[in-house]
């Protein structure tokens with residue numbers, strides 16, 4: 649099993665302390681990040697941008713409407729262009745596999761910031777960092793983690809399930825039947841667990857009540873409206889799984905309630921003041937983990 653205190657997390661801890669003490673430094677002075685978002689984003693885009701700025705670097709932002717993708721340019725050509733001007737590219741794109749395709753075309757590092765319904769690996773790193781912080785004993789061994797919501801279309805839960813498979817955890821997948829975890833992700837979770845000898849188990853559920861009192865982490869996601877073919881299909885499943893004060897009343901006293909955000913009603917605002925509501929701390933952690941990622945990807949010594 650991997651240690652939970654990886655090098656990345658140790659660097660992220662130091663980034664957190666640095667930001668608290670002095671706001672920014674010059675670690676990446678002279679470096680430029682191409683921040684390419686061809687799908688909507690608030691947290692991922694802004695935290696990568698803030699991470700670069702707090703390390704003294706600069707940012708070249710690009711969205712689809714302002715880019716030559718509108719004129720029919722291929723993604724490979726766009727990436728090859730940007731790396732003439734920048735040192736690292738962060739890419740969010742609607743197509744599964746787009747980040748891998750971009751990385752294959754590139755000479756410089758490409759970081760996947762979400763490829764359609766595929767994966768969102770930097771989110772799962774900040775999620776794991778948050779889980780480590782929030783659990784009272786800072787250990788994942790023997791813990792139960794519920795992933796709740798649109799497990800079919802949600803890339804955050806795909807990446808998180810695969811990352812958690814490296815630890816000896818029990819996973820609970822909670823979703824309406826039509827939005828359950830895809831078979832290819834479950835197969836990958838089993839393969840990763842076998843490789844790491846972690847004996848991860850997973851169970852599938854439809855109702856929050858089946859898991860609510862028995863998990864150490866409850867990770868909630870929104871129903872991904874933009875992935876549905878019709879509004880009617882979305883309407884049929886939205887609002888089925890909602891965390892309320894009543895959910896929290898039966899939850900474990902030290903449970904961490906997480907959400908990658910944005911939320912659209914699946915955690916009521918009346919839950920926000922509960923000390924177990926970790927999603928705003930999780931969001932802040934995204935800055936420190938992405939600062940650490942950028943410093944390590946750029947090969948900064950002693951960061």
Ligand code: NCD
Pocket residue numbers: 691692762768771803804869870872908909910
């Ligand atoms: C997520 C995403 O874009 O996949 N948001 C994020 O990056 N924090 C989750 C979502 O959009 O539901």
